[in-house]
Amino acid sequence: DKFIFQSDELPIVDILRYFALCFFVQYGAFKFYRIVIYPHFVSPMRHLPGPKDNHPFFGQFLKIFLQPSPIGLHLKWHHTWPDAPFVRYLGLGNEETLLINTLEAHREVLQTHCYSFVKPEVLYRFVGEISGRGLLFIEGDQHKRLRRAMSALFTPRALARIAPIFLHSAEELTAYFHRNVDGQGRIVIDSVDMFSKVALDIAGKTVMGINMNNFGGEEDPEKSFRASYRRLLQPPLLSAIISFINTAVPVRKFIPLEANLGFIRATKNLWKLTRKEVDQRIVDYDRAIEQGKPFQSAGLEGIGMDLLTMMVEERNKEKLQDLLTEHELVEQSLTFLAGGHETAATTLSWSAYILATRPHMQDKLRAEILHLMSKYQGGERPGTAEIDKLQYLDNFIKECLRRFPPIVNTFREPIEDITICNTFIPKGTLLYLSFSVANRSKDVWGPDADEFRPERWENLKGEAASPYAVETFLNGPRMCLGRVFAMMELKAVLMELLLSFRILPTPELAALGEEIPPLENPSITVTPKGGLKVVLERLDQ
Numbered sequence: 239d240k241f242i243f244q245s246d247e248l249p250i251v252d253i254l255r256y257f258a259l260c261f262f263v264q265y266g267a268f269k270f271y272r273i274v275i276y277p278h279f280v281s282p283m284r285h286l287p288g289p290k291d292n293h294p295f296f297g298q299f300l301k302i303f304l305q306p307s308p309i310g311l312h313l314k315w316h317h318t319w320p321d322a323p324f325v326r327y328l329g330l331g332n333e334e335t336l337l338i339n340t341l342e343a344h345r346e347v348l349q350t351h352c353y354s355f356v357k358p359e360v361l362y363r364f365v366g367e368i369s370g371r372g373l374l375f376i377e378g379d380q381h382k383r384l385r386r387a388m389s390a391l392f393t394p395r396a397l398a399r400i401a402p403i404f405l406h407s408a409e410e411l412t413a414y415f416h417r418n419v420d421g422q423g424r425i426v427i428d429s430v431d432m433f434s435k436v437a438l439d440i441a442g443k444t445v446m447g448i449n450m451n452n453f454g455g456e457e458d459p460e461k462s463f464r465a466s467y468r469r470l471l472q473p474p475l476l477s478a479i480i481s482f483i484n485t486a487v488p489v490r491k492f493i494p495l496e497a498n499l500g501f502i503r504a505t506k507n508l509w510k511l512t513r514k515e516v517d518q519r520i521v522d523y524d525r526a527i528e529q530g531k532p533f534q535s536a537g538l539e540g541i542g543m544d545l546l547t548m549m550v551e552e553r554n555k556e557k558l559q560d561l562l563t564e565h566e567l568v569e570q571s572l573t574f575l576a577g578g579h580e581t582a583a584t585t586l587s588w589s590a591y592i593l594a595t596r597p598h599m600q601d602k603l604r605a606e607i608l609h610l611m612s613k614y615q616g617g618e619r620p621g622t623a624e625i626d627k628l629q630y631l632d633n634f635i636k637e638c639l640r641r642f643p644p645i646v647n648t649f650r651e652p653i654e655d656i657t658i659c660n661t662f663i664p665k666g667t668l669l670y671l672s673f674s675v676a677n678r679s680k681d682v683w684g685p686d687a688d689e690f691r692p693e694r695w696e697n698l699k700g701e702a703a704s705p706y707a708v709e710t711f712l713n714g715p716r717m718c719l720g721r722v723f724a725m726m727e728l729k730a731v732l733m734e735l736l737l738s739f740r741i742l743p744t745p746e747l748a749a750l751g752e753e754i755p756p757l758e759n760p761s762i763t764v765t766p767k768g769g770l771k772v773v774l775e776r777l778d779q
């Protein structure tokens with residue numbers, strides 16, 4: 239009996255062992271092929287130009303993060319092979335990655351063959367946890383449909399309903415500075431932290447019609463939007479490292495360290511807070527309509543209209559309940575909040591840095607604004623259409639967005655084998671788009687591409703006149719939907735600030751001269767390392 243029992247059992251155990259062994263041998267052989275053999279001896283892209291000093295397993299992955307700047311290595315490769323449409327390098331596990339390198343290659347990927355590319359999962363793991371899937375991550379026909387619906391919120395008419403909020407918030411900001419100046423009419427601010435608060439305050443009002451009150455009151459670290467975003471966007475080093483590893487290998491769920499758990503808690507909190515607002519808005523909006531009253535978000539005090547309410551309006555008007563489900567409204571609100579606030583904040587801190595270190599630009603900008611203001615009296619402010627006509631302000635912000643694009647990079651991946659600029663790219667290859675590479679090409683912008691020169695926008699020539707010469711908002715069907723919105727916001731804040739305050743460098747900043755401050759790395763945004771302090775001095779001082 240014993241013998242029969244054993245002979246029945248053994249084959250199952252043996253079979254399992256055999257399968258396990260086969261699985262591991264095959265997996266090991268496959269990984270060996272993908273990591274060692276394929277990229278070096280088989281890949282059709284192996285002869286493309288690119289760095290060859292690869293680590294046997296990490297490729298260039300570690301080097302990118304050990305640089306003093308998150309954009310340095312890609313810029314260096316661009317300058318080494320300026321004419322190559324793509325620069326090939328190896329990432330973690332020798333994954334082949336193509337840096338989109340020339341203007342033509344950008345146009346082909348983003349416009350001509352836009353829908354042959356999707357955003358890879360790696361990008362979702364990079365920002366999607368914070369921004370939600372929303373319009374940013376939806377693909378193909380679904381994207382076309384949602385984009386059409388969302389575009390209704392960004393027409394000039396729709397933006398005119400939102401714009402007064404920018405001016406109002408900018409006035410609130412300067413009032414806050416006035417209240418907090420010292421006896422000499424000065425206040426030292428960390429522009430990174432301060433503008434992050436400002437931009438989130440504006441996003442709270444314009445996206446969801448709520449007052450996040452980032453300039454006053456107690457902050458509950460577990461509950462406020464601000465605390466959650468700060469935890470996610472300015473994470474402790476270990477948390478940032480885990481996030482970067484998570485983009486390559488999805489390990490987030492398996493790391494029980496506090497640095498990771500804090501990230502997960504902050505993300506959950508953002509979703510919870512946003513869902514609460516969306517659910518409430520749908521109820522309040524429907525109630526107002528039933529009662530025949532126009533709906534107005536409580537946080538806006540009648541100043542303007544927010545995107546969430548406009549989405550609910552649009553969903554009712556156009557019968558879009560299948561497209562704009564409650565879940566979709568949450569995702570979309572998160573996309574607008576995340577997409578709009580840290581980007582604008584980063585641009586404002588770089589603007590403050592430039593204005594503090596280049597006083598002649600500040601004087602010129604203020605003179606232009608004061609000239610416009612001379613037409614208005616008694617605290618009255620021009621509308622956004624008038625502000626938009628300020629040519630130097632426009633050039634200044636465009637140059638800021640060109641020279642300091644706030645986002646480090648984005649990714650694409652072809653959904654089929656494709657040939658772009660005579661380069662065969664197999665399905666699933668990772669394409670890396672560096673905003674700084676696109677915006678700072680010397681071939682396009684000339685030898686002074688790295689200099690900050692607003693005047694260059696007065697007379698764009700040759701390739702610099704192409705929309706693809708600046709990719710800060712991207713181009714083509716997946717271009718940023720909030721571009722005009724963002725420009726209005728930036729102009730309103732800078733205008734108000736320059737009307738009341740002189741921006742001066744701190745002694746540390748003055749010591750840097752025109753040298754660019756060091757940057758955070760790793761980071762999603764191009765942000766000065768450890769913040770960037772400037773002094774604001776009342777103009778009447």
Ligand code: HEM
Pocket residue numbers: 373374375385573574575577578579581582585644645648649709710711712715716717718719720721723724
């Ligand atoms: C300086 C400010 C901003 C910058 C630099 C910026 C940049 C970008 C970039 C580069 C993309 C494309 C990402 C990709 O496809 O990989 C994008 C997409 C998007 N942005 Fe912005 N953005 C800014 C402000 C805003 C604002 C204020 C909003 C909304 C209130 C917004 C909403 C969106 C949306 C909805 C998309 C997805 C578009 C689509 O895929 O169809 N952005 N943005």
